[in-house]
Amino acid sequence: MVKDLFATLSKLEDIDLLTDIGSQTEGKVTECQCVLTNYPPMQPKPGYHRDGDIMIGGLITVVTFYPDIGPSFTTPPSFEGNGFTLFLNYYNFLAFVSAVEEINNSSELLPNLTLGFHIYEPYNNLLLTYRAAINIFSGMETGIPNYSCKTSGPLATVIEGLPAEQSSEFSSLSRIYQYPQISYTSGNFDMSDTVKFPYFYRTVPSEVYLCAGIVKLLKHFGWTWVGIVATDDENSMRAVQILREGIEQNGGCTEFIKTFSPSISLLRQNVSDIYQIILTSSTKVIILYCDRERTEVIKKSIIWEIPGKVWIIRAEGLFFLPSYNADRKNTFAFTVAKKNIPSFHRFVREVNPAMFPNDSFLEMWFKDLCNNQCPESIQRSCSSEEISDYLSHCDVINSGNSYNVYNAVYALAHALHSMVTFNSGNNTTWHGESGRVLEFLPWKLHHYLKNLHFKNVLGEEIVFDENGDLAIGYDIISTVFQSNGIRNNEIYGHYNPYALPEKEFAIYEKAITWESTFMETPPQSICNPSCLPGFRKLTREGKPVCCYECIPCPEGEVSNHIDMDTCIKCPEDQWPNQKRDACIPKVITYLSYEEPLGIILSFICLFFFLINTVILGIFIHYRDTPIVKANNRHLSYILLISLMLCFICSLIFIGHPQEVSCILRQTTFGITFSIALSSILAKTITVVVAFHATKPGSKLQKWMGSKVSISIVTSCSLIQTAMCLVWLSTAPPFPYLNMRSEIGIIIIECNEGSIVAFYYVLGYLGFLAGISFIVAFLARNLPDRFNEAKYITFSMLVFCNVWISFIPTYLSTKGKYMVAVEIFAILASSAGLLGCIFFPNCYIILLKPERNSRKGGFYNYGLKKIYIKI
Incomplete structure (x- = not known):
């Protein structure tokens, strides 16, 4: 392609390039006339030349033309009526000349050499850029490909301010001659590739960092719903892709991406389409990704007048006339950090325009x-x-980019200084027949540019990274116009990818003045309201990732930040607060003596225990009366004592569960109840045997007496005791922190260890109660005034009803209420046994003593023998 370009450029007949050596003016700047003979209405301006021992090429755009038809390689472009002058860019030219003047006047940097330059105006036009490049490479105004004029020193490098696409195209030409190319404007993504662009350097960061800075700005303000307007050239499309990925990684998304042709005329035609898209959009943040010239067109159009929008642009985009500018306080421009160079200011102030x-x-x-x-x-x-x-x-x-131009010239000078110093040490001269350094100057410079490291006049470190990019960052600014027309660049923040992480990005929110059209400041740009703590995001089907619903966190989980994707599960010993935005310690609970329920149950236990004690005292005091002796008073004593233990064992269930209390709870309850039930069973059997033993020739008389009944009680109790010992030796009960039964509560309870053993113990009690009930039911109508079978039958009916209803109730309750249910069952069943069996006897003993006599005893039925025996 480049060879074809050379052939085309050499055959162009419509361009007449004339060289006017002319007289040199002050400063030894030579004027080189370049005339477009066939296009008088808009002629390109001349280039500038100055001789020196080492020459620097310069491509600096001041005047920009936008041809209606793009340039071809057979005909020059038409410039009629499609151009304007960027006054700001003229500072770049002056910064170039100022830096060269300083270096030449310095006695330290290049004391024995002078720098010269060829500076050409590329007019932001690829065809004229190539023509200017050939002129620079050949050293003549009428450039000839592959020809170098020796009237001045060798060319060292080309410093250019071309747009990204043109900078990449120009690199393919400079690479042929191995000339270093230093750009002070191009942040082209691809040109960080040192394999494809080995001779490219720049004093601006890669646009990769620009995109990263924009994403950080969006993240800082929480802007997740944005629109992007960009040119459809390759570099901008790659930037759009990087921006979109970065936005999505931070939970955001783009409402629209509108691209337009780089052609200025086509852009002006599409202004109304872009305007409608932005006007009807719901996003408040628009990223405008295009060069300064296209930014100027956008800012001069009705698009810039849309209220309530925050603009993020990649350059200042200043205008020629202040009247064109709208005072947009809500514009963030990323620009390479600009510095005040006193020597350059002095040069601008004192230089002779002649x-x-x-x-x-x-x-x-x-x-x-x-x-x-x-x-x-x-x-x-x-x-x-x-x-x-x-x-x-x-x-x-x-x-402007004058600071970048200044650094570019000084970077070259310091590279030359390093090369001079190195070769001087090797006894190599710079002039005469042995001046081989000058012959191979371009390719030798690359080594020194790659390893460049110096401090500029402001004391700032200047060093190229491994990709040839200058290690500097961006300022985030906004241009504000005062009433007198003066523009002030307010610095809103900075982004420096080469700085320490904590100093990489900063926003000075106090310096920002937001438009009055915003209801809140800073404005929010989101697809829907943020999910508050306590909620999480649920993406809507078919909607962008940042358009979501907010749903409450499930039980046991919290979210402590806005817009969380998932909720965080609380530790087992903690639970969400009411808002579900923090985990708080769970309430520890157990059935204690201090709470009302524990106090009531304790009082009931002691009350029945006292009643039981009184009844036992009554039976002991009236132990020789017929009614006490009628049903084996020893069994009555055992039954009363066992019931006393049943009442007392209820107190073990109350209080903080400990290892000992957990072991004693169920085993004590099981053994004491087995003793009570076996005593009742022995009582019932005694009545039945006593009745049948009165028959003539009955063999049951030998089973009469207290030994048999005691044996029944002992054997039945030992069976329960054995089961409890097996239970304790295999899987004994233990204290347990139950964190799942109740929401937000830690229940300190006794784990039964082996639930099978627990139900075996309860089942055995049920078996004893059932046998006692059956035997008592069968003996309820035996003819004996002191027969307790009726009372035992009723007491067993109460007992069985209590424990049958206990099982479902126990299983359906949780925590301390489960313990309370078991205590209630123990108290109710024990009280039932005590009341149904012993209250009638106490009534007779205390209130009807006439019935407590032998006359009213077994004698009436001829049972004197049996009565006396038992």
Whole structure:
């Protein structure tokens, strides 16, 4: 492609390039005339030349043309009516010349060498850029491919300010000659590839970092719903892709991506489409990703007048006239950090405009510096006739790329200095027949540029990274226009990818002045309201990732930040608070003596225990009366004592569960109840045997007496005791923190260890109760006034009802109420046995003593023998 371009350029007949050696003016700047003979309405301006021992090529755009039809390689472009001058860019040219002047006047950097330059105006046009490049490489105004004029020193490098796409195209040409290429504007993504672009350097960061900075800005303000407007060139499309991925990684998404042609004329035609898209969008944040010239077109259109939008742009995008600017306080511009270079300001203030070709542009440009409102650092002393009535550029001297141009020239000078120092140590001279260094200057410079490290006049470190990018960051600014027309660049923050993580990104929110159209500041740009703590996001089906619903966290989980994707499960010993935005310690609970339920149950236990004690005392006091002796008083004593233990064992269930109390609870309950039930069973059997033993010849008389009944009680109790011992030896009960039964509560309870053993113990009690009930039921109508079978039958009916209803109730309750249910069952069943069996006897003993006599005893039925025996 480049060879075809050379052939095309050499055959162009419509361009007549004339070289006018002419007279040299002050500063030894030579004017080189370049005339487009066939296009008089809009002629490109001349380039600038200065001889030196080492030459620097420069491609600096001041005037930009936008041809209606793109340039071809057979005909030159049409410039008619499609161009404007960027006054701000003229600072870049002056910064170039100023840096060269400083270096040549320095006695330390290059004391024995002078720098010269070829500076050409590429007009933001690829065809003219190639023509200018050939002129620079050949050293002549009428450039000839592959030919170098030796009238001046060798060319060292080309410093250019081309757009990203043109910078990449120009690199393919400079690579042929191995000339270093230093860009002060291009952040082209691909040009960080040192394999494809081995000779490329730049004094601006790669646009990869620009995209990262924009994403960090969005993340800082929580803007997750954005729109993107960008040119459809390759570099911008890659930037859009990176931005979109970065936004989505932070939980955001794009409402729309609108692209437009790089052609200025087509952009103007599409303004209404872009306007409608932005106007009807719900997002408040628009990323405008295009170069400064396209940004200018956007800002001059009705698009910029849409209220309630925050704009994020990649350059300042300043205008020629202040009247074109809307005072948009809600614009964030990412620009390479600009510095105030005092020597450059002095140069601008004191330089003689006669050094440069005089035309209407220069006359207007330098008149602007005469305005009294200009900064004193660059304000020129002018006559009253020279002072202009308006400000077009003098208030924004530090807003252009002049700092980057300044660094580029000094980077080259320091690389040359390093090469001179190295070769001087090797006894290599710079002039004469042995000056081989000059012959191979371009490719030798790469080594020194790659390893460049110096401090500029401001004391800042200048070093290229491994990709040839200058290790600097961005300022985030907004241009604010004052009532007198002066522009101020308010710095809102910075982003430096080379800084420490804690200093990488910063926003100065106090410096930001938001538009009054925003209901809240900073404005929110989200698809839907953020999910508050206590809720999590649920993505809607078919909607972008940042358009979601907010649903409460499930039980046991919390979210302590806004817009959380998932809720966090609380530790087992903690539980969400009411808002579910924090985990708090669970309430520890157990059936204690201090709470009302524990107090009531304890009181009932003691009350029945006292009653039981009184009844036992009554039976002991009246132990020789017929009613006490009738049903084996020893069994009555055993039954009363066992019931006393049943009442007392209820108290073991109350209080903080300990290892000992957990072991004693169920075993004590099981054994004492087995003794009570076996005593009742022995009582019932005694009545039955006593009745049948009165029959003549009955063999049951030998089973009469207390030994048999005691044996029944002992054997039945030992069976229960054996089961409890097996239970304790295999899986004994233990204290347990139950964190799942009740929400937000830790229940300290006794785990039964082996639930099978627990139900075996209960089942055995049920078996004893059932046998006692059956035997008592069968003996209820035996003819005996002191027969207790009726009372035992009723007491067993109460007992069985209590424990049958206990099982489902026990299983359906949780925590301390489960313990309370078991205590209630123990108390109710024990009280039932005590009341149904012993209250009638106490009634007779205390209130009906006449019935407690032998006359009313077994004698009436001829049972004297049996009565006396038992």
